[in-house]
Amino acid sequence: MEHVEKVVLKKSKKKAKEKKSQKNNDTHNQKWAVLSISSIPLVMTLGNSMLIPVLPVMERELGISSFQSSMIITVYSIVAIILIPLAGYLSDHIGRKKVIIPSLLIAAVGGLISGWASWKMADPYWLILIGRSLQGIGAAGGAPIVMPLVGDMFKNEEEVSSSLGVIETSNTFGKVLSPILGAFLAGFLWFLPFFAFPVFCAISILLMVLLVKTPEKRTEPIPFKAFFKKIKEIFKNNGKWLYAIFVAGIILMFVLFGVLFHLSDILEKQYDIKDVKKGLFLAIPLGALCLSSYITGKLIKENKSLMKWITFSGSILLAASVGILGFSTNLWFLMAMFAVGGIGIGVSLPCLDALITEGIEKEERGTISSLYSSMRFIGVAAGPPAVAIIVKQSDQLLFYILCGVSILAALAVLFAIKPDKEG
CATH class of the missing domain: 1.20.1250.20 (MFS general substrate transporter like domains)
Structure with a gap:
């Protein structure tokens, strides 16, 4: 009897060891995936x-x-x-x-x-x-x-x-x-x-x-007809704050890609900065954006109210930074203001992502996220050609328009996103 118990115990330990090994292997594979x-x-x-x-x-x-x-x-x-x-x-x-x-x-x-x-x-x-x-x-x-x-x-x-x-x-x-x-x-x-x-x-x-x-x-x-009906229902129930997030997302990407397009142009044509050196200059506002985005993502957790006020503050910071760009042509002043604008965009984007993730049911999240991705691409698409047209009038007009649309994003967030009422 004792011998049988030992055999059973040995087998059970072996199975547990194999299970643990399999789990470790799965975790390792998932990391690579x-x-x-x-x-x-x-x-x-x-x-x-x-x-x-x-x-x-x-x-x-x-x-x-x-x-x-x-x-x-x-x-x-x-x-x-x-x-x-x-x-x-x-x-x-x-x-x-x-x-x-x-x-x-x-x-x-x-x-x-x-x-x-x-x-x-x-x-x-x-x-x-x-x-x-x-x-x-x-x-x-x-x-x-x-x-x-x-x-x-x-x-x-x-x-x-x-x-x-x-x-x-x-x-x-x-x-x-x-x-x-x-x-x-x-x-x-x-x-x-x-x-x-x-x-x-x-x-x-x-x-x-x-x-x-x-x-x-x-x-x-779900079938396409039911899928379309579900989207209509989501916007009927959550339209106000979702539209505000979409508007803010479009504007932030419009300003970002518009500014990058303009910066690339003036670095080469006005300051004779080319090749890798120009790439490093362009990486300054993008680096500021990425670092601020990473830190914000860690800080916001599930606090919707904090997300709203960070997005509002980020949009105002962006508006201020592009609004004063027209007052100086000094290269390092321009780079500093572009970096500040990058921070404004960087703190806002993860908050907008998280507001959708936290505010929409899991089953519907993928659909709304994909629509939001499309909206952001509108900003990416519109930014460079709009800047190319506006800058023909004057650089100052460009910066005032970018400032104005950034304020519009801030107002949309301020008045349409009500975390306590989103449900």
Whole structure:
């Protein structure tokens, strides 16, 4: 009898050890999976922002206007605006990886088309725009699907939150790295950033195929008619504060990409700052944005009231910083004010994200998040061409308009977001 008990005990210990080993192995695999997934927003950020320091060079090489060069950024964003909600809905039906991997392939092809046209054609502008449109399709089916994919992979809310933190860090790292890398590559050949993008996509595809397991389907996706009805219901019940968040998101991205476009232009044309040096200058406001965004994300936790007042204060800080830019042309004063504006945007964005996450039911979160991503892309799309048109009148007018729209964002947050009533 004693012998039997010993055998049973030994077997039970062995099973426990195997279970623990399996759990450790699963945790290790999940960490690699999260790192692989985090490469997607990094790649997509590089795909767009890497071109900002190169735009003045493109104007010179292609013989195009400032407005035409701004369209190289804008066309990417317009396509993404239209397709993000569709990609989100499609990923619910056929699976996240089945949307993400083809999207990365399409984005890579877009980069190759833009690069080849720049290299081989005498007048490549329109083909570059077609390539950028394909990259926009890839962006729609790439980065926005990452959030629901992470939600599928983990059961524990804390694990989801922690993984999204890694992904957001990757995204912000991409924002800081992109102007430096873009300027560095363009220092060799101005169209090299186009060719670099497919390489980054290929690495991301490889990581997704090898290290990310497709999670088991948990819930049946709802039919399109019911899906559309549900969205209408959400906006009927939560419209006021959601519209305010959408407006603030559009304005913050409009100001950010408008300012980056203008800064890239004046650094080269007025201050003769080019190549990697220009990339480092552009990284100053982006670095301020990323650091403030990271710190704010850690501080806000689940405090909706704090989120509202931080967003309001950030928008006012942004308005003040761009409003006084017209009073001096000193380079370091401009950089300091752009950095302060970066902080204003940086503290606001994680609060807007969190207000949606905290204020919308889990089942509906993915849909509203994808719509919010589309709204932000409107700001990205509109910023550069609007700045290119306004700056023809005067720099001062540009800064006053940017100040005015930033105040509009602050007012939308102040009057429409009522954390105690959101429910």
